[in-house]
Amino acid sequence: MAAKNNVFTDKETINWFNASKALNVAKQGLTNFLDTQLQNVHAAVGRSCGNCPIEKLIPCPTNPYCNKKKRNYCPFHKSQKPQPCPTSDHVKQNIILQHRYHGPSWRNTRAENWAQDYWEIGKCFLPPDGYSHVCSVQESDFNGVISIMLNCLYFQTCLSLSCLSPPPPDKQCPLEKVIQFKIKSLMHIQYCVSFVH
Ligand SMILES: [Zn+2]
Numbered sequence: 411m412a413a414k415n416n417v418f419t420d421k422e423t424i425n426w427f428n429a430s431k432a433l434n435v436a437k438q439g440l441t442n443f444l445d446t447q448l449q450n451v452h453a454a455v456g457r458s459c460g461n462c463p464i465e466k467l468i469p470c471p472t473n474p475y476c477n478k479k480k481r482n483y484c485p486f487h488k489s490q491k492p493q494p495c496p497t498s499d500h501v502k503q504n505i506i507l508q509h510r511y512h513g514p515s516w517r518n519t520r521a522e523n524w525a526q527d528y529w530e531i532g533k534c535f536l537p538p539d540g541y542s543h544v545c546s547v548q549e550s551d552f553n554g555v556i557s558i559m560l561n562c563l564y565f566q567t568c569l570s571l572s573c574l575s576p577p578p579p580d581k582q583c584p585l586e587k588v589i590q591f592k593i594k595s596l597m598h599i600q601y602c603v604s605f606v607h
């Protein structure tokens with residue numbers, strides 16, 4: 411019981427709650443900015459045909475998607491074989507060029523919706539997994555928002571380079587330092603965003 415009562419007075423726990431609240435507030439603050447800029451990214455990468463799913467646009471085998479255990483069976487391509495589509499391939503290439511590490515998160519995105527939904531383009535810049543069912547910037551978490559801004563080179567045109575290369579986190583306490591690192595990066599970015607308009 412004592413442990414239960416102490417939960418909300420423990421300094422580290424309070425720090426954790428405050429950090430969590432701060433991340434939430436920060437995410438809310440960045441949502442409109444990211445939403446608007448993703449529409450510009452959408453225009454910059456061009457218009458796909460609107461029919462090709464991502465499986466069709468990725469050759470087989472491609473790591474890490476085609477984890478082939480059987481020689482003639484690929485779980486990733488089981489519903490759709492790779493097939494060239496100049497229009498959609500061009501958009502795909504442009505997304506790769508816009509990605510800081512040239513490794514878009516293809517598993518998150520529904521390429522057949524690229525033509526009409528800028529968020530499906532944005533999802534290519536999220537962490538590799540876990541965001542396929544997130545439907546909008548508003549639904550995304552802080553980690554998703556910050557990942558897009560750091561991974562998509564387009565944001566170099568509206569944020570200063572120093573915002574996009576934050577210092578490495580302190581190694582003493584990984585969890586706390588990661589949060590502080592994110593908050594610092596974010597404050598830096600918010601500071602820079604205030605000069606955008
Ligand atoms: Zn495959």
Ligand SMILES: [Zn+2]
Nearest residue numbers: 459462495498
């Ligand atoms: Zn196509």
